[in-house]
Amino acid sequence: MKFIKDMLENLNRVSQKNKLLGMFRPVLNAADEFFFGTDKLTRLPHILDYMDMKRFMSLVVIALAPAAAAAVYFWGLRVIAMILVSYAAGGLAEVAFAITRKKEIHEGFLVTGLIFPLILPPTVPLWIVAVGAIFGVVFGKEVFGGTGRNIFNPAIVGRIFLSIAFPKIMTVYWQGPFTGGLGGFAHFQNIDAITSATPLGVFKSHGELASYMGLLFGQNAGCVGETFRVGLIAGGLFLVFTRIVDWRIPFAYLTTVFVSTLAFNHLFHLKLAPPIFQLLSGGLLFGAFFMATDPVTSPFTKQGRWIAGILLGVLTVLIRGISGYVEGVMFSILLVNVFAPLIDTLVLNVRYQKKVK
Amino acid sequence: MLKPFRGFRGGYKFINYDGPAAPVIVEDDIPSRVMIPLRQGFGQDVKPLVKKGDVVAAGQIIARDDHTVSSPVHSSVNGIVEDIKRMNYFKRVVAMVVICSQDPSKEIARIPGYSAEWGKLSNEEIEKLIYLSGVSSLDREGIPTRFKSSIIPPEDVKHLIIHGVGSEPYNISLELLLEGRRLLNFFEGVKILKRITPKSHVHLAVNGHSRRIIEQLVKLSSNMEWLDIYPLEPKYPQGYDEMLVPTILNQKFPYGYSAANIGVVILNIQAVLGVYEAVTEGKPFIERIVALCGPSMKEHVHVKARVGTALGDILSKRLDTSKPSRVVLNSLLTGVNLNDLTLPIDRTFSQIVAIPENKDREFLSFTRPGAGRDSYTRTFLAKFLPGAKKRPDTNQHGEERPCVSCAFCEDVCPVRIIPHLLSKYVKRGIIDETLMNYDIFNCIECGLCSFVCPVKIPLLAHLKEGHEKLMQQGCDRTQCILPYFDLKGIEEYRGVTKL
Ligand code: SF4
Ligand code: SF4
Numbered sequence: 001m002k003f004i005k006d007m008l009e010n011l012n013r014v015s016q017k018n019k020l021l022g023m024f025r026p027v028l029n030a031a032d033e034f035f036f037g038t039d040k041l042t043r044l045p046h047i048l049d050y051m052d053m054k055r056f057m058s059l060v061v062i063a064l065a066p067a068a069a070a071a072v073y074f075w076g077l078r079v080i081a082m083i084l085v086s087y088a089a090g091g092l093a094e095v096a097f098a099i100t101r102k103k104e105i106h107e108g109f110l111v112t113g114l115i116f117p118l119i120l121p122p123t124v125p126l127w128i129v130a131v132g133a134i135f136g137v138v139f140g141k142e143v144f145g146g147t148g149r150n151i152f153n154p155a156i157v158g159r160i161f162l163s164i165a166f167p168k169i170m171t172v173y174w175q176g177p178f179t180g181g182l183g184g185f186a187h188f189q190n191i192d193a194i195t196s197a198t199p200l201g202v203f204k205s206h207g208e209l210a211s212y213m214g215l216l217f218g219q220n221a222g223c224v225g226e227t228f229r230v231g232l233i234a235g236g237l238f239l240v241f242t243r244i245v246d247w248r249i250p251f252a253y254l255t256t257v258f259v260s261t262l263a264f265n266h267l268f269h270l271k272l273a274p275p276i277f278q279l280l281s282g283g284l285l286f287g288a289f290f291m292a293t294d295p296v297t298s299p300f301t302k303q304g305r306w307i308a309g310i311l312l313g314v315l316t317v318l319i320r321g322i323s324g325y326v327e328g329v330m331f332s333i334l335l336v337n338v339f340a341p342l343i344d345t346l347v348l349n350v351r352y353q354k355k356v357k
Numbered sequence: 358m359l360k361p362f363r364g365f366r367g368g369y370k371f372i373n374y375d376g377p378a379a380p381v382i383v384e385d386d387i388p389s390r391v392m393i394p395l396r397q398g399f400g401q402d403v404k405p406l407v408k409k410g411d412v413v414a415a416g417q418i419i420a421r422d423d424h425t426v427s428s429p430v431h432s433s434v435n436g437i438v439e440d441i442k443r444m445n446y447f448k449r450v451v452a453m454v455v456i457c458s459q460d461p462s463k464e465i466a467r468i469p470g471y472s473a474e475w476g477k478l479s480n481e482e483i484e485k486l487i488y489l490s491g492v493s494s495l496d497r498e499g500i501p502t503r504f505k506s507s508i509i510p511p512e513d514v515k516h517l518i519i520h521g522v523g524s525e526p527y528n529i530s531l532e533l534l535l536e537g538r539r540l541l542n543f544f545e546g547v548k549i550l551k552r553i554t555p556k557s558h559v560h561l562a563v564n565g566h567s568r569r570i571i572e573q574l575v576k577l578s579s580n581m582e583w584l585d586i587y588p589l590e591p592k593y594p595q596g597y598d599e600m601l602v603p604t605i606l607n608q609k610f611p612y613g614y615s616a617a618n619i620g621v622v623i624l625n626i627q628a629v630l631g632v633y634e635a636v637t638e639g640k641p642f643i644e645r646i647v648a649l650c651g652p653s654m655k656e657h658v659h660v661k662a663r664v665g666t667a668l669g670d671i672l673s674k675r676l677d678t679s680k681p682s683r684v685v686l687n688s689l690l691t692g693v694n695l696n697d698l699t700l701p702i703d704r705t706f707s708q709i710v711a712i713p714e715n716k717d718r719e720f721l722s723f724t725r726p727g728a729g730r731d732s733y734t735r736t737f738l739a740k741f742l743p744g745a746k747k748r749p750d751t752n753q754h755g756e757e758r759p760c761v762s763c764a765f766c767e768d769v770c771p772v773r774i775i776p777h778l779l780s781k782y783v784k785r786g787i788i789d790e791t792l793m794n795y796d797i798f799n800c801i802e803c804g805l806c807s808f809v810c811p812v813k814i815p816l817l818a819h820l821k822e823g824h825e826k827l828m829q830q831g832c833d834r835t836q837c838i839l840p841y842f843d844l845k846g847i848e849e850y851r852g853v854t855k856l
Contacts, residue, residue: 033756037722040753041714044817045690045804047526050730050737052755053810054723059736086754106758148759148812243734246764299763300777339643352794 118225236289252309
């Protein structure tokens with residue numbers, strides 16, 4: 001602790017003298033804020049909640065940890081490399097913006113940087129991870145003015161960009177998880193193993209369903225973070241329980257998917273998978289708990305959150321069932337992000353109808 | 358009759374804060390010098406009847422004005438008037454009578470005309486005793502009497518709410534106030550109040566966790582059909598008038614005005630005890646029980662102190678001065694700073710809270726398990742350990758960041774407005790009817806939104822700012838309130854709304 005303090009102080013002194021290094025002040029300040037709490041005092045009210053953004057974001061990271069750890073087991077060190085690249089590339093973009101704008105660096109990237117590699121297929125080359133992360137940070141967040149002002153979830157922006165720019169890499173090659181023994185650690189990048197398709201893809205082309213147990217414990221191909229669903233459910237419930245995310249969005253989302261597929265599954269049983277399979281396949285759980293709930297990009301009114309959840313559910317089922325795409329979660333979330341301000345405005349207008357005159 | 362548990366939406370329960378005041382009363386010696394503000398609690402400043410050099414007795418009326426809405430003020434010691442001066446007293450300039458005490462005895466001059474058998478007194482005599490004792494200036498509406506002690510006459514009182522909910526982080530002990538004999542006195546006080554406000558229905562609201570007291574109250578009130586007892590959740594800000602009226606009466610509150618406008622008078626337990634003492638013992642209201650709480654207090658007790666005693670006299674031995682601390686009146690959320698220890702206490706004090714002034718930068722603060730940390734989110738151990746004492750301090754606990762729209766502030770807002778939305782409007786300089794349409798004037802300035810915000814946005818300050826700017830532009834809350842209420846003679850009825 002003392003050591004870090006001294007180091008930061010020294011760096012600070014140097015950066016005050018040296019103009020070039022002075023540009024990196026935001027980085028130093030961010031590090032300083034990260035390690036040491038604030039010395040600011042309250043005014044009114046005299047006491048403030050102990051919660052802050054750093055804890056907020058760290059808890060989301062903790063909630064993601066089981067899924068991330070499982071991914072490392074399934075696909076080996078590659079996943080760690082992807083996460084590191086994502087943090088590094090996105091972090092650089094963030095720092096570059098902070099320096100040119102002379103603003104502080106905010107905590108939002110702690111979560112985005114982890115979520116982003118988790119929604120990529122495990123086979124993507126590392127440079128693509130870097131490109132996507134940079135694109136997501138720049139066009140998903142910084143162009144709007146940083147965390148708190150962004151309309152889209154930066155990780156989704158990055159991911160959608162990649163699927164449009166490199167559709168082959170993003171959808172064709174899937175690698176099944178390595179389970180048993182050392183898991184993925186034995187294979188850093190074993191191209192030969194690229195055989196399996198995702199369960200949703202299999203359903204779409206052959207109409208076969210994967211086993212629910214296998215889906216829950218991550219025995220199928222899929223994006224890095226979305227396959228170990230027990231971990232996702234645990235992490236999601238943890239976030240709901242701690243009040244970090246609002247339960248309304250995941251609840252409305254998952255219920256809508258469940259109910260609508262339950263209702264229409266027998267009508268279109270070739271197109272629409274049965275409800276439980278819907279819940280347990282693709283990125284639905286991941287998206288519902290960790291991305292749709294991002295407070296900045298979802299509606300802030302409660303009614304709006306219900307509406308957003310239902311809309312997400314309907315869109316996801318539609319895209320999965322009718323469109324040419326196999327997976328609909330990311331697109332639905334992006335679309336609902338677009339509509340979030342509108343939903344809020346509608347809710348507010350209903351709630352605060354002009355009362356007098 | 359005992360009513361079922363009830364509450365309101367929003368709010369936050371501050372439980373188990375470190376250093377509550379133990380239920381003991383300590384009585385201090387008569388101070389050598391007192392400063393008595395000529396405006397205490399509800400009502401206007403009163404004119405002094407004494408001048409420099411006069412000899413006064415404890416309990417003697419030293420200021421009174423029968424023509425304005427006010428109540429008399431008494432000397433609280435036997436002594437000589439040293440000076441009468443105007444000075445700053447909690448953001449307001451008030452005349453102060455400085456009295457040098459000459460006599461350490463605790464005798465108090467009685468008000469003539471009192472009787473232990475108050476049933477034999479006429480209403481006029483009772484009201485006179487209440488008025489002359491000064492107790493009629495307590496709380497936000499005052500106690501209506503035929504003298505101008507409140508903004509409404511007694512016969513206009515439709516509901517009388519008496520509450521001891523204790524929803525602040527630190528509260529005066531209900532058990533102590535209603536202990537033994539005092540419980541019976543309290544009940545007599547309630548009956549006296551019912552007698553002078555014949556058309557009123559009386560509502561007793563008490564902390565729902567004080568089961569023993571509720572049982573006793575129910576037993577004592579078995580045959581009074583004009584009285585209901587409400588156990589309430591001690592959820593902040595339940596003790597506010599604005600929350601008591603909707604919770605208990607299911608009525609809309611005319612935000613920004615006194616509840617008296619809709620025929621409701623809300624009193625604290627100490628006020629009712631004061632009424633009893635005034636009528637049956639002729640005792641002027643010159644003593645107040647004040648709870649001393651908080652981690653920076655060495656002795657957590659209740660003191661019975663004379664009005665006008667300097668804070669320093671009460672706190673000098675009891676405040677932990679080894680570390681810097683902040684001393685706050687009544688509420689950690691909205692209370693004023695009491696760090697000037699030369700100021701005196703008045704009739705309205707009920708808690709003095711001292712918490713550490715914490716400027717230390719803590720290493721990796723956000724990773725702590727937090728067995729003593731209170732938070733709206735369930736992310737600290739303190740929420741799960743039943744006995745964990747929460748230690749408040751004045752650190753901001755985190756950096757200010759842009760709003761993430763987590764809507765915590767909206768969830769806790771007791772009047773169901775959307776603080777972050779209003780704050781964004783105010784900060785962008787959009788001050789117009791939109792703000793009023795989003796009910797900015799409903800804000801009761803409880804401070805909860807600022808408390809819960811994880812990015813430390815001073816929402817309360819922004820709301821106040823918006824409020825003031827609107828007023829400067831000539832917008833008035835009457836435009837929002839009037840359509841719903843028949844508030845005749847609004848200027849006259851406005852009274853004091855915020856103490
Ligand atoms: S907006 Fe006003 S009433 Fe609502 S929580 Fe904030 S201070 Fe309290
Ligand atoms: S609590 Fe703070 S961060 Fe959350 S919505 Fe309100 S102002 Fe924004």
